[in-house]
Amino acid sequence: MQYVTAQNVSLVLFFIGLYGVLVKRNIIKTIVSVNIMDFGAILFLITVNYVPDSIPPIGATDFDRMADPLPQALMITAIVIGISVTAVSLTIFISLFRKHGTADWENVINRIQKR
Amino acid sequence: MIPLHLLVLLPVFLATVGYFTPRAVYKHLMIVTQIVHAAMSTAVFIQVRSGGAIRQYMGGWRGGIGIALVADALAMNLVLLSSWLFLLLFLFNYGKQYMDNIFQFLFIMLQGVTIGIFLAGDLFHIYVLVELGMLAISILIMYKRDKQALYDGLLYVVLNLFGMTFFLLGVGFMYRSLGVLDLTLMSQRIGRLSDPTGLSLPYALLLTAIGLKAAILPLFSWLPSAHGALSAPSAVSAVLSGLQVKVGVFLFLRIQQLFSGIFQTEGFFFVVALLTAIVGFTIALVHRDIKLILAFSTVSQIGLIMMGLNAGSDLAYYGSLFHITNHALFKALLFVTAGVIAHHAGTRDITRIRGVAPRAPVFALATLLAILGITGGPFFNGSVSKYLIQSGLAGRPEEALLYLVNLGTIMVFVKYAQIFLPQRLAAADAGGAGNATGASPSPTAESATESDKTALIPGREFAMKSVALLMGVLCLALGLLAAPLMELLFGHRLPVSGAFYLDKTLIFLATLVTGIALYYGVVHRLSFLAVLREFRLTFNTICLLFTGFFALLLGYIYLMT
Structure with a gap:
């Protein structure tokens, strides 16, 4: 069980996402896979330097047992950015799908070149 | 003293506040903003040159916690360049139809973000700004809605999001090992690590993501579809090619600085840069769309810049830094004039654009000046920076x-200069090119709709002409004043003598003749090269190449250390 740490889980997530990006031709699946990679990286950063039994860094309590607050503050920003970029890419995808009627990277480019 | 965050926030703040004013007011407000910004960045630049680097922490936090802004000589050079380039482009676009509030707002956002990246003092800050810039760019390149716009935009967004996850994971590994994200503190702590080679994984992650931004060899496939996008207004292409790629080069320098002395990857990146340069001009030679030719020429020039940076010589290093400025200037000029020329001709097919000089003499002159700049014509800025890179390599086999x-660059622009041929040759050519025009009727159709949209506004032509000429003259001026400029910009004395120009002229003429002979004698006739034009990597292949590049870099570091 000692291998199931947050760090390892996040790396596994990252590579699952990478696999999806490399082999899936569906645009939706690509966007989902990139998001899995993104969250893998975010989970990695949140749990970096985590000490067991530490308490959340809220309020002025026991400073010695407090978890490292910096990654948590930064990752909120990273999550927000991830969501907004995903929103933008999904928006573009919807217009693309309406225009070309396919969700496949290769089909899209083939249809554009044929026209 | 001007606070550094004003450089980043002033344009963004004014663009947001003024957003709801009418278009005519907004336009002038933005130009005033640009003038103020250019003056401010010049003032900060002078201060940094005389008093050394400035460091500022936001929000009153101490170093290591607060967001740091660092203005050192390297950063301020690029800030100065970008703020003046944006001013020139705003003036150039003065009367353009597409200059509505949304466009200008996004354009200014891009400026703020770019300057923020140059001034950023910590890794996470860089990550945030790069993502923000990507959002602005993705909308800008789809601005004139074209049939391929959505594909180009989506490819750009998803690919960059993919690349930046590598960057974020790299940041995570760096934080785990060092406990800080501030670049200065990081480099101090790296020195104290007992075994810094353990950082090879984050190093490879960060540099692969940056390689995507800088568009080096296997990672450049996104660039032409973004920079040469049919739907991108020419000013956007100019900024992307002139500045945005340099962000990648700048980040490359920053990360290399951080890891200097730990990983010796100069040789690796020199080879990659060389291949980038060669592949860039080869593909540029086969394309017909003038904007795509320019976009691939950017790939080739980035290769040249990276070659100089990784040559391991001071002279080549400063030559490359100077070439960054020069390339921004002439490539921006080429892109904006290409927009005008395509508009006049009604097509972007290089085999059909003829007789530019009588129709638009001013833009033809400006294009000529820019071509002389990029090919390294004597007395022009390109010749000085290329000469410096070359003398840094002097005596080594790499010089050849x-x-x-350089020959490749000249061939590309010999091809580009076809647009100056007189009109009647076009008829003779049309027989041979008939097949081509049949195969790709798209550029014509696109620019026809474009010309409907761009109705004339008084003062438009005048602003465009004067800015284009000014930029052309700047190309020449930067070459003539290279010695004092190098001292001013980089604090580096230039070893230039009178014989230098004569020498350069002879070499340039020899290369030019060879280039013309090779292009019209050989390359022009190789029909099989046209296959390269249809060649297009799919998204999955690009990602596979990206991962392959990462694995290659990681393996190289493991073997070398």
Whole structure:
């Protein structure tokens, strides 16, 4: 069980996402896979330097047992950015799908070149 | 003293506040903003040159916690360049139809973000700004809605999001090992690590993501579809090619600085840069769309810049830094004039654009000046920076390769200069090119709709002409004043003598003749090269190449250390 740490889980997530990006031709699946990679990286950063039994860094309590607050503050920003970029890419995808009627990277480019 | 965050926030703040004013007011407000910004960045630049680097922490936090802004000589050079380039482009676009509030707002956002990246003092800050810039760019390149716009935009967004996850994971590994994200503190703590080679994984992650931004060899496939996008207004292409790629080069320098002395990857990146330069001009030679030719020429020039940076010599290093400025200037000029020329001709197919000089004499002159700049014509800025890179390599076998790259650049622009041929040759050519025009009727159709949209506004032509001419003259001026400028910009004395120009002229003429002969004698006739034009990597292949590049870099570091 000692291998199931947050760090390892996040790396596994990252590579699952990478696999999806490399082999899936569906645009939706690509966007989902990139998001899995993104969250893998975010989970990695949140749990970096985590000490067991530490308490959340809220309020002025026991400073010695407090978890490292910096990654948590930064990752909120990273999550927000991830969501907004995903929103933008999904928006573009919807217009693309309406225009070309396919969700496949290769089909899209083939249809554009044929026209 | 001007606070550094004003450089980043002033344009963004004014663009947001003024957003709801009418268009005519907004336009002038933005130009005033640009003038103020250019003056401010010049003032900060002078201060940094005389008093050394400035460091500022936001929000009153101490170093290591607060967001740091660092203005050192390297950063301020690029800030100065970008703020003046944006001013020039705003003036150039003065009367353009597409200059509505949304466009200008996004354009200014891009400026703020770019300057923020140059001034950023910590890794996470860089990550945030790069993502923000990507959002602005993705909308800007789809601005004139074209049939391929959505594909180009989506490819750009998803690919960059993919690349930046590598960057974020790299940041995570760096934080785990060092406990800080501030670049200065990081480099101090790296020195104290007992075994810094353990950082090879984050190093490879960060540099692969940056390689995507800088568009080096296997990672450049996104660039032409973004920079040469049919739907991108020419000013956007100019900024992307002139500045945005340099962000990648700048980040490359920052990360290399951080890891200097731990990983010796100069040799690796020199080879990659050389291949980038060669592949860039080869593909540029086969394309017909003038904007795509320019976009691939950017790939080749980035290769040249990276070659100089990784040559391991001071002279080549400063030559490359100077070439960053020069390339921004002439490539921006080429892109904006290409927009005008395509508009006049009603097509973007290079085999059909003829007789530019009588129709638009001012833009033809400006294009000529820019071509002389990029090919390294005597007395022009390109010749000085290329000469510096070359003298940094003097006596080594790599010098010959530099001549090859230069020959390639000249061939590309010999091809580009076809647009100056007189009109009646076009008729003779049309027989041969008839097949081509049949195969790709798209550029014509696109620019026809474009010309409907761009109705004339008084003062438009005048602003465009004067800015284009000014930029052309700047190309020449930067070459003539290279010695004092190098001292002013980089604090580096230039070893230039009178014989230098004569020498350069002879070499340039020899290369030019070879280039013309090779292009019209050989390359022009190789029909099989046209296959390269249809060649297009799919998204999955690009990602596979990206991962392959990462694995290659990681393996190289493991073997070398």
